[in-house]
Amino acid sequence: MSTTSLLASSRQNNHLWRKIKNWLMVSSSIGSALLVILPLGLVLFYLVYKGAAAINLGFFTNVPAPPGDTDGGMANAIVGSFLLLGMAVLVGAPMGILGGIYLSEYGNEKLNGAIRFCADVLNGVPSIVWSIIVYEVLVVPMRGYSLLSGGIALGLMMIPLVLRTTEEVLVLVPNSYREAALALGIARWQIIVKIVVATAYKGIITAVLVAGARIAGETAPLLFTAFGNLNWCTGLNQPVAALPLQIYAYAISAYEDWHRQAWAGALVLIGFVFIINISVRFMTRERKA
Amino acid sequence: MVPKIMKDEVAAVNNEEENVQEAATVSLDVNDLCLWYGKHQALYDVSIKIPANKSTAIIGPSGCGKSTLLRTFNRMHEVSPGARMSGKVHLFGEDLYSPEIDPTILRRRVGMVFQKSNPFPTMTIRENVLVGLRLNGVRDKKILNERLESCLRMAALWDEVKDHLDRPGTGLSGGQQQRLCIARAMAMEPEVLLMDEPCSALDPIATMKIEELITTLKTKCTVVIVTHNMQQAGRCSDFTAFMYLGKLVEFDRTEKIFTNPDKQQTEDYITGRFG
Numbered sequence: 001m002s003t004t005s006l007l008a009s010s011r012q013n014n015h016l017w018r019k020i021k022n023w024l025m026v027s028s029s030i031g032s033a034l035l036v037i038l039p040l041g042l043v044l045f046y047l048v049y050k051g052a053a054a055i056n057l058g059f060f061t062n063v064p065a066p067p068g069d070t071d072g073g074m075a076n077a078i079v080g081s082f083l084l085l086g087m088a089v090l091v092g093a094p095m096g097i098l099g100g101i102y103l104s105e106y107g108n109e110k111l112n113g114a115i116r117f118c119a120d121v122l123n124g125v126p127s128i129v130w131s132i133i134v135y136e137v138l139v140v141p142m143r144g145y146s147l148l149s150g151g152i153a154l155g156l157m158m159i160p161l162v163l164r165t166t167e168e169v170l171v172l173v174p175n176s177y178r179e180a181a182l183a184l185g186i187a188r189w190q191i192i193v194k195i196v197v198a199t200a201y202k203g204i205i206t207a208v209l210v211a212g213a214r215i216a217g218e219t220a221p222l223l224f225t226a227f228g229n230l231n232w233c234t235g236l237n238q239p240v241a242a243l244p245l246q247i248y249a250y251a252i253s254a255y256e257d258w259h260r261q262a263w264a265g266a267l268v269l270i271g272f273v274f275i276i277n278i279s280v281r282f283m284t285r286e287r288k289a
Numbered sequence: 290m291v292p293k294i295m296k297d298e299v300a301a302v303n304n305e306e307e308n309v310q311e312a313a314t315v316s317l318d319v320n321d322l323c324l325w326y327g328k329h330q331a332l333y334d335v336s337i338k339i340p341a342n343k344s345t346a347i348i349g350p351s352g353c354g355k356s357t358l359l360r361t362f363n364r365m366h367e368v369s370p371g372a373r374m375s376g377k378v379h380l381f382g383e384d385l386y387s388p389e390i391d392p393t394i395l396r397r398r399v400g401m402v403f404q405k406s407n408p409f410p411t412m413t414i415r416e417n418v419l420v421g422l423r424l425n426g427v428r429d430k431k432i433l434n435e436r437l438e439s440c441l442r443m444a445a446l447w448d449e450v451k452d453h454l455d456r457p458g459t460g461l462s463g464g465q466q467q468r469l470c471i472a473r474a475m476a477m478e479p480e481v482l483l484m485d486e487p488c489s490a491l492d493p494i495a496t497m498k499i500e501e502l503i504t505t506l507k508t509k510c511t512v513v514i515v516t517h518n519m520q521q522a523g524r525c526s527d528f529t530a531f532m533y534l535g536k537l538v539e540f541d542r543t544e545k546i547f548t549n550p551d552k553q554q555t556e557d558y559i560t561g562r563f564g
Contacts, residue, residue, distance in 0.1 A: 183401035199411050
């Protein structure tokens, strides 16, 4: 046991050096945190600065016009993006959700490990690779770029995202509910649908929304699949315009008008992603209450 | 809806346990039950005849296998990975572990209430009580409403909740939630109700209410209650089984166990010398 008094030992300790170390630590972590926010702020500022001027009613109601004609808009690309997103959700959400249910409710440890590993690898597949594969498997046999192939390319990208998040939210459902339902003699599939999924449904919707927001801005998977379209899409087997594709096409063009429209398109696109993320925040907050 | 399995009246024939049986109908008949979790053996040769329409308490120190034994009565132990058992359990003469028995059907007839109350969080009070019936295909509004009221009355909860049946079940107090779980289990009209330390998370007043309930419940079904509270066993059971280290030490009328047990170990536990 120490015999020195508290006061004496405290005085021996070098206060100044400790304070400096503390200040360094705190300020560097605050600085890093601010650095995370900075790019988002810059992006938003720049988009508004460059794009806001080109946003008018025509932008939302008209299809693209030739350079020089200021009447052009991105109505077909906005609608096209939603069509592609809807198609992607139709493809990706059921497979991701059912796969997540399998991992959480049925699978055995060995197989689950393999599935999770595959999902993580899939998640890391570069989006241009998806585009080429879907081109080879769908676009070539169908003899044309199409809404269908674009939606499927995006949907495939959604699967691993939805799968892993669904599994996570289902695992969080306490086992005591499953046991209570089992003890009532309720069939396994009904327990999963009516008790487990019903308890976690907000988390699952969140998973789909987050994955949707993540793929909404993808350009590469659409390059060889949806292809883009200067007019309205007329069918599942027809090429379709999408915001990211339109932005890309306009941004690399030589016309000042089109550049402005590209900025406006980017602003609209990030606005949509923003809205999805905010609604996700809203939903998760409600769940905590 | 539920296939009616024949109810055999099992006459008590074992002379050695004459005083226990007293010609009462046997509800659950357990023979030489051994159970392992992986390599660890949790139950050793347990044999017990649980009389029908009585309440039977299973007491013993923590980890003695009382909850495990209870869970073999509705095959809930099968949910635990690595659990395997040998021996027989008969419910009114029928072998629960016969390969043709569907555990889902069995569990409709052997209900269970857990240590921690667990009403389904997405459901209202009404839905919680009726979920078992509804998911098993009962659609008739009249039957459902009757069952709702009778079960909530049986669980002594009706007067407290009758004006807000459509509020979430998780909004009730701890004791009310546990009674809601009892009503939910009773809605299936089980032949046996298993209660796994149903009061261990409750305050004394909520505990008292549930103990009082047991008297009502045993007119409808056989009650088996696991408890680590000896006073509770004394207050609310007709028969008591004392378990220690995975073995059934003694099973007899509750008065006998608490006043004049046959085994020294039982006496030591009851008088508080260990456990």
